[in-house]
Amino acid sequence: VVVCGGFAQGLTVLCRALRSLGVSVVAMEDPWVPAHRSAASATPLTVVSVPVDGEGMRVDALATRSPGAAFVTPAHQCMLGMAMTPGRRAALLRWAADAGAILVEDDYDGEFRYDRQPVGALQGLDPERVIYAGTASKTLAPGLRLAWLVVPPQLADAVVEAKRLTDGLSGALDQLTLADFIESGGFDRHIRRMRLRYMRRRDLLVAALAERAPALRPSGIAAGLHVILSLPSHGPTEDEAVAHAARRGVALLGLGPFFADRDNHVPGLVVGYGTPPEHGFETALRSLVDVLGELWPV
Amino acid sequence: VVVCGGFAQGLTVLCRALRSLGVSVVAMEDPWVPAHRSAASATPLTVVSVPVDGEGMRVDALATRSPGAAFVTPAHQCMLGMAMTPGRRAALLRWAADAGAILVEDDYDGEFRYDRQPVGALQGLDPERVIYAGTASKTLAPGLRLAWLVVPPQLADAVVEAKRLTDGLSGALDQLTLADFIESGGFDRHIRRMRLRYMRRRDLLVAALAERAPALRPSGIAAGLHVILSLPSHGPTEDEAVAHAARRGVALLGLGPFFADRDNHVPGLVVGYGTPPEHGFETALRSLVDVLGELWPV
Numbered sequence: 001v002v003v004c005g006g007f008a009q010g011l012t013v014l015c016r017a018l019r020s021l022g023v024s025v026v027a028m029e030d031p032w033v034p035a036h037r038s039a040a041s042a043t044p045l046t047v048v049s050v051p052v053d054g055e056g057m058r059v060d061a062l063a064t065r066s067p068g069a070a071f072v073t074p075a076h077q078c079m080l081g082m083a084m085t086p087g088r089r090a091a092l093l094r095w096a097a098d099a100g101a102i103l104v105e106d107d108y109d110g111e112f113r114y115d116r117q118p119v120g121a122l123q124g125l126d127p128e129r130v131i132y133a134g135t136a137s138k139t140l141a142p143g144l145r146l147a148w149l150v151v152p153p154q155l156a157d158a159v160v161e162a163k164r165l166t167d168g169l170s171g172a173l174d175q176l177t178l179a180d181f182i183e184s185g186g187f188d189r190h191i192r193r194m195r196l197r198y199m200r201r202r203d204l205l206v207a208a209l210a211e212r213a214p215a216l217r218p219s220g221i222a223a224g225l226h227v228i229l230s231l232p233s234h235g236p237t238e239d240e241a242v243a244h245a246a247r248r249g250v251a252l253l254g255l256g257p258f259f260a261d262r263d264n265h266v267p268g269l270v271v272g273y274g275t276p277p278e279h280g281f282e283t284a285l286r287s288l289v290d291v292l293g294e295l296w297p298v
Numbered sequence: 299v300v301v302c303g304g305f306a307q308g309l310t311v312l313c314r315a316l317r318s319l320g321v322s323v324v325a326m327e328d329p330w331v332p333a334h335r336s337a338a339s340a341t342p343l344t345v346v347s348v349p350v351d352g353e354g355m356r357v358d359a360l361a362t363r364s365p366g367a368a369f370v371t372p373a374h375q376c377m378l379g380m381a382m383t384p385g386r387r388a389a390l391l392r393w394a395a396d397a398g399a400i401l402v403e404d405d406y407d408g409e410f411r412y413d414r415q416p417v418g419a420l421q422g423l424d425p426e427r428v429i430y431a432g433t434a435s436k437t438l439a440p441g442l443r444l445a446w447l448v449v450p451p452q453l454a455d456a457v458v459e460a461k462r463l464t465d466g467l468s469g470a471l472d473q474l475t476l477a478d479f480i481e482s483g484g485f486d487r488h489i490r491r492m493r494l495r496y497m498r499r500r501d502l503l504v505a506a507l508a509e510r511a512p513a514l515r516p517s518g519i520a521a522g523l524h525v526i527l528s529l530p531s532h533g534p535t536e537d538e539a540v541a542h543a544a545r546r547g548v549a550l551l552g553l554g555p556f557f558a559d560r561d562n563h564v565p566g567l568v569v570g571y572g573t574p575p576e577h578g579f580e581t582a583l584r585s586l587v588d589v590l591g592e593l594w595p596v
Contacts, residue, residue, distance in 0.1 A: 005303055009465030016340065035466070042314065042463040044342070143470030165340040167307030168333070171469055172441030 017162035023068030031258035049260035056084030081220015109224035225274035315460035321366030329556035347558035354382030379518015407522035523572035
């Protein structure tokens with residue numbers, strides 16, 4: 001396990017390690033977080049974007065690009081929110097084995113799953129080929145800058161060396177504090193408590209949307225801290241919706257910025273529900289559905 | 299000011315920023331910390347090593363290599379320990395202005411100066427051209443991973459972007475805690491207290507050396523947490539001394555590993571006095587001078 005300063009740094013470290021292992025092209029899901037693509041592009045690697053469908057990253061499209069490694073978010077596609085299906089996982093692992101490629105599993109939102117058992121990690125299916133990346137940014141705070149990479153033994157030296165070259169090591173005090181929090185059971189209790197709280201928020205959001213803007217279908221609701229609202233073919237476009245909401249003082253976020261390739265872009269809105277403080281959540285929710293109700297009246 | 303995960307990360311961030319500004323070759327003092335050279339070499343920059351003399355980095359040797367930036371340790375040359383002289387500072391700044399080059403001042407050991415007023419920062423002489431780097435690794439703990447870069451306004455965007463691409467940001471909790479420690483005056487009190495304590499250790503070390511191994515001249519003693527023992531031309535070589543001490547259970551450190559270019563290598567030993575706990579210092583000192591006394595008898 002290599003501890004890093006947030007997944008953002010883990011990504012830089014992994015890209016530098018992959019380069020030292022001879023990889024020159026890496027694949028990333030499209031959509032993904034633009035900052036992750038930029039961080040990878042700032043290393044000597046070439047980044048190719050691979051579209052996703054309802055089952056996860058499209059392995060057929062991946063194979064045609066012949067990357068040496070692929071970054072995937074199997075637990076909760078970042079941003080669209082579906083879990084990668086068992087069939088797609090099997091196809092992905094088969095591709096990686098055939099191509100001699102490395103997979104990096106960003107266990108995005110893996111801890112906050114509401115409606116069924118946690119989805120298993122891809123890493124468990126092929127620990128020799130999959131690097132697992134977890135983070136405390138969603139469970140505790142992004143300002144903590146603590147993430148961890150579980151690295152197959154034959155890749156460990158390269159990753160440790162890349163970490164050493166990038167910043168030596170991560171802060172000891174935060175690591176020791178988190179270790180203590182985990183060992184004491186406090187971390188698990190915190191996640192269980194927050195999972196209930198976030199599930200309640202999600203339920204309130206989904207119910208309010210059904211009542212006030214039923215034309216917007218929320219998806220990706222089984223896990224995480226945001227839902228995706230796919231836009232109906234009639235009514236305002238993504239950009240129009242964002243602009244209208246801004247005039248009403250509501251900061252809506254479109255899906256557009258998360259796509260590298262405009263051809264992959266599915267119009268939609270990203271609605272996070274993790275950030276408002278507990279006492280302000282219902283007020284924030286009301287402002288949101290007010291403006292969505294104006295845009296897509298019942 | 300850009301806060302980084304230790305100077306090691308600051309160095310990576312600066313190298314990436316310098317590259318984005320069109321710099322392709324950077325100069326570093328020889329000797330310096332090997333890990334710093336490796337970290338810079340792991341970026342797309344070419345690193346050239348420039349010898350130092352008793353006044354600091356040799357600006358004549360620097361100029362012939364035409365780098366776009368130079369890393370220097372003016373407060374306390376890392377490792378030899380002399381302060382860069384006023385004349386050499388002026389020559390360095392003149393070179394940088396003529397060459398359009400950027401200087402990076404690693405304020406190595408700047409806080410622990412014992413025998414006279416603190417040496418001024420190079421950055422104060424040309425704030426538009428010098429990036430100042432400070433760290434809490436010596437004053438508090440290396441495990442804290444907190445360093446700071448004071449960046450001229452016209453370079454700030456590039457450095458901030460490189461930091462963003464490298465790991466997003468540094469941990470908020472440690473930064474807030476340190477800020478509080480500084481504002482409360484506790485940090486200054488801590489440095490004053492530790493300065494006295496380290497000065498006492500240094501005095502004990504210098505006195506014990508004079509008594510037990512007077513052939514070894516300690517230098518670089520005006521500041522920092524180590525002294526350099528230059529080896530006399532007679533007696534054991536650096537490698538022989540390290541090997542002999544190891545057989546006696548004393549881990550001596552030679553100067554050799556700190557030189558990039560064997561031609562610059564001045565034989566010597568690096569003796570740190572910051573690490574032993576207070577109650578163990580005199581025992582450690584006795585073991586050290588016992589073995590040095592065997593190697594260079596009075």
